[in-house]
Amino acid sequence: MSVHANVQLRHRVKALYRDFIRLGRAWQAVDAKNTADERQYIAEETRRLFRENAHLKTEQEIEERVLEAEARLEMARHYKNPYPRMTNVPPFTMAAGKGRQGSEQRRQHSLPTHLKSYHKP
Structure with a gap:
């Protein structure tokens, strides 16, 4: 830097x-x-x-x-709310164990439209 x-x-x-x-x-x-x-x-x-x-x-x-x-x-x-806003994600997105890769994909697809351009695959 x-x-x-x-x-x-x-x-x-x-x-x-x-x-x-x-x-x-x-x-x-x-x-x-x-x-x-x-x-x-x-x-x-x-x-x-x-x-x-x-x-x-x-x-x-x-x-x-x-x-x-x-x-x-x-x-x-x-x-007018100082507390963190929760993000809505699809059901079972944060499940642990088997299928974790699918959970990550569902989480990425749940990003609001205005944030998708910021996501780097």
């Missing part, structure tokens, strides 16, 4: 962290009685996830996490 790319990525990560902290401070829950709990969740989840990912070294790994965090930030703003 070049020094310039490293610096840019570092700035993006820091800006993203600040965005999450600001979101948490300004958060207004749909049900006002949940505002304090949701603000606390946002702050704790932000600190926890950024710490867990602090060990990442490659530009690709960091970029993937940044994109995930940006998506989660936008979903929280849009849906």
Whole structure:
């Protein structure tokens, strides 16, 4: 990773962290009685996830996490829900054991249309 790319990525990560902290401070829950709990969740989840990912070294790994965090930030703003959104997958997709390859194929086919162009086979 070049020094310039490293610096840019570092700035993006820091800006993203600040965005999450600001979101948490300004958060207004749909049900006002949940505002304090949701603000606390946002702050704790932000600190926890950024710490867990602090060990990442490659530009690709960091970029993937940044994109995930940006998506989660936008979903929280849009849906007014700070908690992760579940992804719907076909029944028996995550089954263990025999047929695991078929499960992986079903999981890949269950990606929303707007994300399929991002999937690398």
